[in-house]
Amino acid sequence: MFSAVANTVVGGAGATAARGVLAVTRRLGGTALPTRLAVRCASNAAAAPSLHGLLGDDADVTVASVKEYYGKVLKASSDLKTSACTSIAAPAPMVAEALKKVPKGVSERFYGCGVPLPLGIDGLHVLDLGSGSGRDCYVAAALVGPSGSVTGIDMTAEQLDVARAHVDEYAETLGWRPNLKFVEGQIEHIADAGVADGSVDLVISNCVVNLSPAKDAVLRGAYNALRDGGEMYFSDVYASRRLPREAVQHEVLWGECLAGALYTGDFVRLCRDVGFTDPRVLSTEKIEVTDPELADVCGEAQFYSITYRLFKLPAGVLETECEDYGQVAVYNGGIPGHRHRYELDDHHVFEAGRPMLVCGNTASMVGETWLSPYFTVHGDRSTHFGLFDCGPAPGSAAPSAASASAGACDVGGSVLGGGSCC
Numbered sequence: 001m002f003s004a005v006a007n008t009v010v011g012g013a014g015a016t017a018a019r020g021v022l023a024v025t026r027r028l029g030g031t032a033l034p035t036r037l038a039v040r041c042a043s044n045a046a047a048a049p050s051l052h053g054l055l056g057d058d059a060d061v062t063v064a065s066v067k068e069y070y071g072k073v074l075k076a077s078s079d080l081k082t083s084a085c086t087s088i089a090a091p092a093p094m095v096a097e098a099l100k101k102v103p104k105g106v107s108e109r110f111y112g113c114g115v116p117l118p119l120g121i122d123g124l125h126v127l128d129l130g131s132g133s134g135r136d137c138y139v140a141a142a143l144v145g146p147s148g149s150v151t152g153i154d155m156t157a158e159q160l161d162v163a164r165a166h167v168d169e170y171a172e173t174l175g176w177r178p179n180l181k182f183v184e185g186q187i188e189h190i191a192d193a194g195v196a197d198g199s200v201d202l203v204i205s206n207c208v209v210n211l212s213p214a215k216d217a218v219l220r221g222a223y224n225a226l227r228d229g230g231e232m233y234f235s236d237v238y239a240s241r242r243l244p245r246e247a248v249q250h251e252v253l254w255g256e257c258l259a260g261a262l263y264t265g266d267f268v269r270l271c272r273d274v275g276f277t278d279p280r281v282l283s284t285e286k287i288e289v290t291d292p293e294l295a296d297v298c299g300e301a302q303f304y305s306i307t308y309r310l311f312k313l314p315a316g317v318l319e320t321e322c323e324d325y326g327q328v329a330v331y332n333g334g335i336p337g338h339r340h341r342y343e344l345d346d347h348h349v350f351e352a353g354r355p356m357l358v359c360g361n362t363a364s365m366v367g368e369t370w371l372s373p374y375f376t377v378h379g380d381r382s383t384h385f386g387l388f389d390c391g392p393a394p395g396s397a398a399p400s401a402a403s404a405s406a407g408a409c410d411v412g413g414s415v416l417g418g419g420s421c422c
């Protein structure tokens, strides 16, 4: 099973030890999509002894290693060693149309694991954490239109160069100049990169937070940057448990977005610490690590690409449990691409015009955020009827792998996916 290698994963100077072959299978909607990929998975001890063994422990080493990987090692999406960092989920038709207009030089360097691109964001100010070559920023710039703006932040010069190089070409394609800029900075210190507190409506990110050695700083910075009523809507890789030390320090697993994956339970706790009190799962895809060697390193941990929605509302509005105030929310339609239904999360699907009983948190998420122009909420919190009776909304999508494993009602955070009970 061992094969010769042609490259190294981190560093690169002279490391040539062969380690193995990785096969990863991703599963979407029950369909297995096997992609057996040759992995040039080299021990780097000889090439960069000062780095070896410190990944995941030392923040500076981790950041330097990630920068090296995305700046020097990877040149195109096809260079990825596993499919964990690339999304196979079909984007919404409107997003798919917008993607066709993104310059090829940008889209062929896409390393995301989801589609964190909500519709109905005309005029919003968007911030993309770890924008890479900028694919999501380019699409978001088209979606927010001339009255909105998009800022991508990334620490890797080579990625920023690609992102900046195609803006003129894109303006020609669109027929108008998008408000699109790319700034150099670390996502743990976005204020230092010029992002003012309360200046952003929507924070997006695609397969990046897992790479950060200080995820609390990333979430706190995003929270501060958002205005009240704003949202962090992002895709990332998560694990079903805390990973063994051997996995956390594994170079290929780190660079390919698996070693830094947070255990979902820890992620939910972190969200609540920061102020994102009720994280909602929008979609979940299982990532299969089928290579025996890497699977062995990961033990029994399962990996998922999850798109979360984290709403920022004034302190105290979002509660840790779903409470029943007898409120009803109606989706009025109007979000492009969502004429008949709107999916707030993986168990709240609003049919246009149809009143739906919701908990206090959900009422606030649709009635007091950037979504409010599209919803009408009846009732307030003046009378409390107890805990909200949780369960999938009528007509909602089939339970995801995450919610299925957690059960329909798991007050205080599900086993995987987290968030509150409804």
Ligand SMILES: C[S@@+](CC[C@H](N)C(=O)[O-])C[C@H]1O[C@@H](n2cnc3c(N)ncnc32)[C@H](O)[C@@H]1O
Pocket: 063, 066, 067, 070, 085, 109, 110, 111, 112, 113, 129, 130, 131, 132, 133, 134, 135, 136, 153, 154, 155, 156, 159, 185, 186, 187, 188, 205, 206, 207, 208, 211, 212, 213, 257
């Ligand atoms: C997996 S790629 C994803 C890029 C982009 N979001 C996409 O979907 O194509 C990770 C990106 O995050 C950037 N990155 C990783 N850690 C970072 C950090 N701490 N601060 C800023 N950028 C970071 C890397 O430079 C790289 O461009």
